[in-house]
Amino acid sequence: MYDIAIIGGGIVGLATGVKILQSRPDLKIVILEKEYLERKSFLFDFKIIVKTFTNVLFSKGVSH
Numbered sequence: 001m002y003d004i005a006i007i008g009g010g011i012v013g014l015a016t017g018v019k020i021l022q023s024r025p026d027l028k029i030v031i032l033e034k035e036y037l038e039r040k041s042f043l044f045d046f047k048i049i050v051k052t053f054t055n056v057l058f059s060k061g062v063s064h
């Protein structure tokens with residue numbers, strides 16, 4: 001059971017989720033992303049994990 005459902009995991013949807021959680025960390029939020037739900041597959045998940053891993057590894061767009 002979620003308190004808030006955000007439709008669309010684009011920049012606006014994700015920023016909205018982050019902002020809500022910053023002020024209300026007690027709320028449970030679900031983000032429903034069309035592309036993800038349609039493509040849902042191990043390969044798609046794997047691609048996201050690899051991309052995230054390499055971005056973090058090479059500090060691409062990540063500031064410390």
Ligand SMILES: Cc1cc2nc3c(=O)[nH]c(=O)nc-3n(C[C@H](O)[C@H](O)[C@H](O)COP(=O)(O)OP(=O)(O)OC[C@H]3O[C@@H](n4cnc5c(N)ncnc54)[C@H](O)[C@@H]3O)c2cc1C
Pocket residue numbers: 007008009010011012013032033034035
């Ligand atoms: C080719 C191109 C290049 C761009 N280049 C730049 C740039 O260089 N710099 C810049 O600042 N901006 C750029 N923009 C603009 C930028 O991409 C948009 O302003 C920004 O992504 C809008 O964010 P958003 O969250 O409102 O929408 P989106 O990023 O479009 O996110 C909406 C999300 O909702 C999902 N969705 C849609 N319908 C449903 C549904 N029924 N149920 C669930 N999920 C759904 C979509 O899959 C999508 O992921 C570019 C846009 C394009 C098209």
